[in-house]
Amino acid sequence: MSWAQRIERARLTIDLEALLANRRTLARVAQGAELAAVVKADAYGLGLSPVAGALARAGCRSFFVARLEEGEALRGLLPGVRVFVLDGLAGRPPDRFLEARLVPMIGEPGELAAWRAFARARERRLETALLLDTGLTRLGLAEEDVRALMGDPLAELELVLVASHLACADEPAHPLNARQLAAFGRLRAMLPKAPAGLSASSGIFLGEAYRFDQVRPGAALYGINPTPGRPNPMRSVVRLEAPVLRVHTVREPGTVGYGATHPTRPGSRIAVVPVGYADGWPRAASGLGRARIAGCEVPFVGRVSMDLATLDVSELPEEAVGPGTAVELLGEGFGVDELAAAAGTIGYEVLTRLGRRFERRWRVPEGGA
Amino acid sequence: MSWAQRIERARLTIDLEALLANRRTLARVAQGAELAAVVKADAYGLGLSPVAGALARAGCRSFFVARLEEGEALRGLLPGVRVFVLDGLAGRPPDRFLEARLVPMIGEPGELAAWRAFARARERRLETALLLDTGLTRLGLAEEDVRALMGDPLAELELVLVASHLACADEPAHPLNARQLAAFGRLRAMLPKAPAGLSASSGIFLGEAYRFDQVRPGAALYGINPTPGRPNPMRSVVRLEAPVLRVHTVREPGTVGYGATHPTRPGSRIAVVPVGYADGWPRAASGLGRARIAGCEVPFVGRVSMDLATLDVSELPEEAVGPGTAVELLGEGFGVDELAAAAGTIGYEVLTRLGRRFERRWRVPEGGA
Numbered sequence: 001m002s003w004a005q006r007i008e009r010a011r012l013t014i015d016l017e018a019l020l021a022n023r024r025t026l027a028r029v030a031q032g033a034e035l036a037a038v039v040k041a042d043a044y045g046l047g048l049s050p051v052a053g054a055l056a057r058a059g060c061r062s063f064f065v066a067r068l069e070e071g072e073a074l075r076g077l078l079p080g081v082r083v084f085v086l087d088g089l090a091g092r093p094p095d096r097f098l099e100a101r102l103v104p105m106i107g108e109p110g111e112l113a114a115w116r117a118f119a120r121a122r123e124r125r126l127e128t129a130l131l132l133d134t135g136l137t138r139l140g141l142a143e144e145d146v147r148a149l150m151g152d153p154l155a156e157l158e159l160v161l162v163a164s165h166l167a168c169a170d171e172p173a174h175p176l177n178a179r180q181l182a183a184f185g186r187l188r189a190m191l192p193k194a195p196a197g198l199s200a201s202s203g204i205f206l207g208e209a210y211r212f213d214q215v216r217p218g219a220a221l222y223g224i225n226p227t228p229g230r231p232n233p234m235r236s237v238v239r240l241e242a243p244v245l246r247v248h249t250v251r252e253p254g255t256v257g258y259g260a261t262h263p264t265r266p267g268s269r270i271a272v273v274p275v276g277y278a279d280g281w282p283r284a285a286s287g288l289g290r291a292r293i294a295g296c297e298v299p300f301v302g303r304v305s306m307d308l309a310t311l312d313v314s315e316l317p318e319e320a321v322g323p324g325t326a327v328e329l330l331g332e333g334f335g336v337d338e339l340a341a342a343a344g345t346i347g348y349e350v351l352t353r354l355g356r357r358f359e360r361r362w363r364v365p366e367g368g369a
Numbered sequence: 370m371s372w373a374q375r376i377e378r379a380r381l382t383i384d385l386e387a388l389l390a391n392r393r394t395l396a397r398v399a400q401g402a403e404l405a406a407v408v409k410a411d412a413y414g415l416g417l418s419p420v421a422g423a424l425a426r427a428g429c430r431s432f433f434v435a436r437l438e439e440g441e442a443l444r445g446l447l448p449g450v451r452v453f454v455l456d457g458l459a460g461r462p463p464d465r466f467l468e469a470r471l472v473p474m475i476g477e478p479g480e481l482a483a484w485r486a487f488a489r490a491r492e493r494r495l496e497t498a499l500l501l502d503t504g505l506t507r508l509g510l511a512e513e514d515v516r517a518l519m520g521d522p523l524a525e526l527e528l529v530l531v532a533s534h535l536a537c538a539d540e541p542a543h544p545l546n547a548r549q550l551a552a553f554g555r556l557r558a559m560l561p562k563a564p565a566g567l568s569a570s571s572g573i574f575l576g577e578a579y580r581f582d583q584v585r586p587g588a589a590l591y592g593i594n595p596t597p598g599r600p601n602p603m604r605s606v607v608r609l610e611a612p613v614l615r616v617h618t619v620r621e622p623g624t625v626g627y628g629a630t631h632p633t634r635p636g637s638r639i640a641v642v643p644v645g646y647a648d649g650w651p652r653a654a655s656g657l658g659r660a661r662i663a664g665c666e667v668p669f670v671g672r673v674s675m676d677l678a679t680l681d682v683s684e685l686p687e688e689a690v691g692p693g694t695a696v697e698l699l700g701e702g703f704g705v706d707e708l709a710a711a712a713g714t715i716g717y718e719v720l721t722r723l724g725r726r727f728e729r730r731w732r733v734p735e736g737g738a
Contacts, residue, residue: 008460041647041675041726066676067643067726086676087643090614091377091693108615110692137617137625137639138677144620167629176629245459246477248506251513256506260536260545270506274436274456278410278721283714284653306410306717307435307455308507323479324460345652348675352647353722357410357436 006324010242010274012358014046016054017365018235022221023058025233029204033211036062038200038218040070040086045280045352046222046238049077050362055221056081064216068092071102084129084161088139094118098126103160107131107139109148119156128154129161130191134183135176136167143187150190159194161214169202169210170228181209201226224347225337232337238354240330242273247313247321256310257302262287264301268314271298273327276307280353281329282343289342292328293321375693379611379643381727383415385423386734387604391590392427394602398573402580405431407569407587409439409455414649414721415591415607418446419731424590425450433585437461440471453498453530457508463487467495472529476500476508478517488525497523498530499560503552504545505536512556519559528563530583538571538579539597546575570595593716594706601706607723609699611642616682616690625679626671631656633670637683640667642696645676649722650698651712658711661697662690 027035037060038044043051052063052074062082065071071085088104089097089111097104098118106112106128119126133140164184168174184198195213201220203210205227217226225232248270256262256270264270273291277283286304290297291311301312313321330336336347343350396404406429407413412420421432421443431451434440440454457473458466458480466473467487475481475497488495502509533553537543553567564582570589572579574596586595594601617639625631625639633639642660646652655673659666660680670681682690699705705716712719 006460045647066645066647069726087614090643091375091612108692111615133617135623135629136627137619137623137633137671138641138674138679139615142617142620167624167627171628174629176624243460245456246480246508248502248511250506251511254504254506255536255545258505258536259540260504260543264506272507274459276435277718278414278435280722283718302506305507306721310507323477349646349652352675353649357438 005326007241007243007326008324010240010279010358011361012354013239013241013361013363014050015235015237015239015363016050017363018223018237019051019054019221020058020365022223022234022237023055023060026204026215026217026220030211030215031208034062034214035060036064036197036214036216037221038064038216039074040064040066040218041352044218044222044348045354047360047362048073052078054365062214062216064218068096068102072096072100075100075102082127082160086131086139088131089115098122098124101127103127103129105129105131105139105163107133107141109141109145112141116154116156125156125158127160128157129163130159130194132162132164132184132187134164134180134187136165138165140164143183146187146190154192159192161197162188162191162194163197165200166198166203166210169199169206170226172206177206177210219348219351222351223335224351236332236335238330238336238351239328240275240354240358241326241328242275244271244321244323244325244327245274245308246272246323248272255302258305259303262302268312269318269321270301271311271313271321271327273309273311273329274307275309275329276305278306279355279357280350281309282339282345282350282353284343284345285339289339290334292331292334293325374695376610376612376695377693379609379648379727380730381723382608382610382730382732383419384604384606384608384732385419386732387592387606388420388423388590389427389734391592391603391606392424392429395573395584395586395589399580399584400577403431403583404429405433405566405583405585406590407433407585408443409433409435409587410721413587413591413717414723416729416731417442421446423734431583431585433587437465437471441465441469444469444471451496451529455500455508457500458484467491467493470496472496472498474498474500474508474532476502476510478510478514481510485523485525494525494527496529497526498532499528499563501531501533501553501556503533503549503556505534507534509533512552515556515559523561528561530566531557531560531563532566534569535567535572535579538568538575539595541575546579550578588717588720591720592704593720605701605704607699607705607720608697609644609723609727610695610697611644613640613690613692613694613696614643614677615641615692617641624671627674628672631671637681638687638690639670640680640682640690640696642678642680642698643676644678644698645674647675648724648726649719650678651708651714651719651722653712653714654708658708659703661700661703662694
């Protein structure tokens with residue numbers, strides 16, 4: 001076997017070249033629909049500034065965040081792009097949206113009235129997105145709210161987007177998809193003409209009818225499979241490596257970790273790495289999955305603790321693993337989706353949880369990003 | 370019913386008075402052992418600066434962190450306290466430990482040799498803690514490593530602590546506790562005399578034999594029950610509130626949320642709050658547990674999404690819930706332990722995950738903290 005590299009501390013590498021390759025893949029599928037980008041939650045935990053910067057330099061002109069503060073942060077980074085705030089006004093001061101030129105996704109009738117009154121008071125036509133509820137029953141104007149607007153030109157507002165969210169886009173055969181598509185068409189027809197957007201990562205793959213004027217991938221840009229159950233068309237964006245801190249050679253029968261859940265036999269060797277649930281490695285993945293040392297797979301054993309996880313390295317030669325040996329925990333082919341499956345969740349949650357204690361490096365595309 | 374307050378955004382309140390009350394409770398149980406504090410992972414997510422500051426002003430003189438960087442940050446805040454680094458040197462530059470006056474918990478034989486060589490080269494007697502493995506099989510010197518040191522005065526080092534970790538302290542009847550206690554005594558006897566510490570939050574409650582010179586609670590300070598299965602002797606430290614963003618009155622049979630997992634009947638009302646798994650609300654708690662509005666319990670329904678969660682508020686009067694209404698998600702009696710149980714994990718993981726998008730407020734004890 002080849003010797004593993006040595007590294008000094010746990011390191012998350014975010015491959016901006018893979019990110020942009022994923023954007024190009026999505027552009028091919030989206031066939032001319034504007035390709036916006038969802039960068040909420042610190043770009044799904046991968047760093048708002050480098051991620052949004054790379055996307056903007058690659059031509060992305062529309063970004064989605066969830067909260068007002070995220071929008072303000074993004075505006076500070078990118079003065080020239082359009083920034084949509086998914087929460088809508090959410091009871092926050094309208095002045096701050098105007099000040100940072102943020103477009104609220106208005107999805108509540110009282111909020112729409114407040115935003116229109118604000119526009120009239122400021123004598124400004126305000127860039128606005130309307131969010132329609134077509135079956136997710138979350139944020140969004142309901143059919144009755146939209147019906148109440150019929151014939152209203154919404155003259156105070158510059159409608160730059162009318163949007164909705166699909167509830168089951170990752171299940172192409174789910175009957176709710178077609179029902180939401182039909183409802184979206186019905187509701188749009190009651191409103192002034194405006195660019196439309198329905199699909200996020202998975203919706204883009206549901207066919208042309210779902211793509212409209214704009215699509216807004218998030219997860220797929222970051223390497224999460226938008227087509228669960230089928231091969232992942234996306235490239236892996238994150239790589240996580242950590243050094244071995246210590247190798248135990250077990251002398252007597254015992255156990256590994258809290259709760260003494262994993263029995264060990266004499267002669268086995270246990271390696272400890274500085275990655276725990278406070279770093280976003282899910283405790284639900286305790287004793288599940290494998291990491292790689294110099295390309296060889298080694299199983300996780302015992303409970304994940306707050307700061308540490310443990311691997312059984314008995315199958316590797318003794319000289320191949322010692323303090324400082326690099327362990328690859330996430331990489332191409334064993335990424336966030338695979339870890340999520342082991343932990344009983346989805347890649348989205350794993351990605352947004354990856355912690356702040358890792359060293360973070362952004363791999364910049366050739367020619368700069 | 371009483372009307373709920375209105376709030377503007379999701380807010381995590383950290384009650385430093387409850388934190389100090391918990392410290393006093395632990396001091397009574399610890400009966401004279403030095404009461405150190407574990408503040409790794411940003412004080413379990415509650416803010417290193419305010420939490421460590423309050424503890425130091427209450428007399429805490431010894432703090433534990435996991436990583437070198439955490440130790441350096443704490444040194445910048447508190448010049449006069451002792452700071453232990455649980456990872457040990459972990460292959461990081463010894464100079465940085467010396468520079469920030471950090472005490473590495475040395476638990477690997479090669480690391481001990483490197484630290485001693487560093488001390489000799491600097492002609493300094495370095496404050497050092499030895500971490501012994503007594504059955505957790507994680508970090509820590511093994512019996513053979515300690516045996517190799519017998520009779521060695523370790524003259525280069527000022528041994529300020531000899532410590533170990535219990536694997537099953539939260540299960541008082543577990544036989545491993547007594548075995549670890551015996552091993553700790555046996556190993557200590559082979560080393561130069563030094564203050565000893567074995568117990569963290571749960572170990573403190575295992576009886577006098579487990580308390581030695583120093584105990585180092587973390588979780589219990591922050592309100593997590595150190596005695597699972599028995600009443601929690603700790604006060605709740607965190608409170609999470611969020612505003613309702615929107616209330617849907619369901620007109621036709623439908624579903625709530627991604628995956629269309631929760632069916633709704635006409636007439637029911639669904640409230641949306643800006644708390645999702647990117648904020649640390651576990652996706653595994655989807656559709657589980659209850660929040661409170663003006664003291665009344667309302668059930669979570671549907672999947673937790675990245676930025677939002679949904680509640681069925683049909684049982685409350687229509688006028689009692691609208692945009693801006695305060696929802697209490699974590700509080701006294703329905704805290705991190707209860708959420709963790711719903712999500713199939715432990716309070717430690719829930720606490721360290723509570724996200725960075727909330728407004729954070731620290732409630733300061735009377736007379737200042």
